[in-house]
Amino acid sequence: MTLTEKYLKAVAAQLPAAGREDVIAELRDALMSRMEDREAELGRPLTEAEEEAVLREMGHPLAVAARFGAGPHHVVGPELYPWWLFGVKTALTVLAVITVIGAVVRILVGDVEASQAFGQAIHGLLWSGMMIVGVATVAGFIIERMKDKPAFLTEWRARDLGLFEMGVFSSAWMAKATDMVGGERADGIKDPAPGRMSPTAGAVASGVAWGVFVLWWTGAIGREIRPGVIGGELMVDGVDWGLLVNETVAWIWWPLLAFGGARAAFHLMRAAMGAPVRFTAFGDVAFSIASLGFIGWFWLYSPMAPVIAVDTAQGFVDRVRLLWTTGEMVVPAVIMMVTAVAFIAEVFTLLGAAGRFVTGRDGRRHAG
Template structure:
C-alpha cells in the first residue's frame, strides 16, 4: 500500500459512509495532481519524504475529514460563548453559595472542625464546577448544531437586560436575592432601592436557581460534603443527621416533582411575561405546596418532635426563654425557621390571590419604568 492509499484510508474512516466514495475520489485526484506538478518541477519521481511533505501540506486526515462535516467545527462558537460564560459564572456562584452555607451549618452544629470543613468545601466546589462546566458545554454543543438558533439569541428586549448586570454586581446580597426571589437584577449605584426586575428576568432567574437546587437534591451536582442528609449531627443527644436523612428519603420524589414543575412554570412565564393571572395562579399553587410542607414538618415529619409546640403560648414561651437566657438551642431555632417559613408561604399566597383577582402586578409596572 503506497502513501496515498494509506493517507486516504485514514481520511475515509472519519467520513460518513454515504459520502465517502465521492470525497475520497476528489481527494485522490487533487493529491495526484500535486504529485505530478512537483515531479515536473523537479524533473524526477518524488521520494517518499517529498510525498510525505505534500500530504502534510494537504492536512492531517482528521482535519481534512472535518472540512467535509455538516456541523460547525467548534463546541462553543463566538456567538454563543458569551452566553455560555455567563451561565457558567452564575452557576458557579450558586454552587459556592450552597457549599459555603452547608460548611457553615456543619461547623455550627459541631459536625466537623472548621479546617476540615474548609477543605471539604474546596473539594466540593471543584467537583461541582467540573460538572457544571460539563453540562453547560454539552448544552452549548447541542445548541450550536441546531438548524435555527434559539429565540433568546435572535429575539431579545432591552427591558430584560437587567439580568446581565448581575455579572458586575457579584455580592452576597445579590446571590441571596437571586436564589430566594429569582431576582438577579443589579442594584443601581448610588440608589438605596433595587430596580425592579422584569418578569422575564425573574422567571429565568428562578428557573436557574431551582435547576441548581434540583441537581444538588438528586446528587447530580457533586457537592459531596453538603448533601441534604449531611447537614446534621448529634446535638445534645438529638440525632439531627438521622432526621434529615429520613426527611430526604420521604421528600425525595415530591421535591423532584415540585422542582420540575416549578422550572417548567418559570420557563413558560418567561415566554409569556405579561400573563399576570397565569403567574399568580402558579404562585398560589406553589405557595400552597410550600405551606403544606411546613405544616408536615411541624406536625408529622421526623423533625416534628423537636419543633412542634401545641399552642401559641408554648411557642412564645420558647422564644422568650431564648432571649432571656441568651441560649439559642437548635430545636428552637428550627422551630422559628418552620414557623416563619409557613408565614412567608401564606404571605405569598395572599399576594398571588390579589394579583389573580385584579390582574395587575406592581412589579410589572415598576420593571417597565
C-alpha cells in the same frame, strides 16, 4: 501503495459517503498539481520524504476532511458560546451556594467534623462542576446541529435582559443587592425597578436554581441527602438534633423532591410562555399554599415539633427573651424564629400572588 494514496484513503474514511468520490478526486488533483510543481523546481522526481512534506503542507487528514465535510466543525460555536458560558457560571454559582449550605448543616447536626465536611464539599463541588460543564456541552452540541435555532437565540426581547445585567462573579451582584435594600448603587445607574429582574429572566434563573437543587437533593451532584445517610449524634440541651434531622428528612425527602421538580418545571414553562401574569400568579398561589402546609406540618407534627413549637405568643416571646438573656435554648429558638419568619413571608407571597391573579397586573414588572 504510495504515501499519497494512503493519505487520500485516510481522508476518505472521515468523509460521508455522499460526495466522497468527488472530494477525493478534487483533492488528488490538487496534490498532483503541487507535486508536479515541486518536481519542476527540483528537476527530478520527488523522494518519499519530499512527497510526505507536500502532504504535510496540505494538512492532516482529519483537518482536511473537516474542511470538506458538512455541518458545524465545533462543539459549541461562537454564537452559542456566550450562552453556554453564562449558563455554566450561573449553575456553578447556585451549586456553590447549595454546597456551602449543605456543609454548614452537616457540621451543625454533628454529621462530620468541619474539616471533613468542607473537604468533602470541595471534592463534590469539583466533581459536580465537571458534570454541569459536561451536560451544558452536550446540550450545546445538540443545539448547534439543530436545523432551526432555538427562539432564545433569535427572538429575545430587550425587556427580558435584566438577568444579563449581572455578570456572574462580578461586582454587579453587590450593586443589585444594594438596590434591594434601598441603597445607592456604586455605578450610578438608575434602575426603574430596583433589585428586580424582568419576569422572563427571573423565571429562567429560578428554573435553573430549582433544577440544581433537585440534582443536589437526589445526590446527582454533591453528597447524597437521604435518611440514614445524613445526620449524626449531636446532643444539645439533652436533645439529639442529628437524630431529629434524620427523622425529618425521612418524612420530607419525597415531598420535597416533588416540590422542587414541580417548581423547576413551572419556572421553565412560564419562561417559555413569556411569564404571563395570571399563569405565574396561579403557580405562586399553589406553591405558597403547599409551602404553608409544609411549614404548618413542620411546626405541629414533624419530629422537631415537640422541641421547637410553642402554644402561645407569650411562649414565643419568653423563649426569645430566654435566648437573649441567658443564651439557653439556642437551637430551638433559632429554628422557631426562622419558621415564624418563613410563615409570615409565605403569607405575604400568597396574598400578593392572589392579588395579581385577580387583577391580571404585575406591579413587579419593569416600567414601560
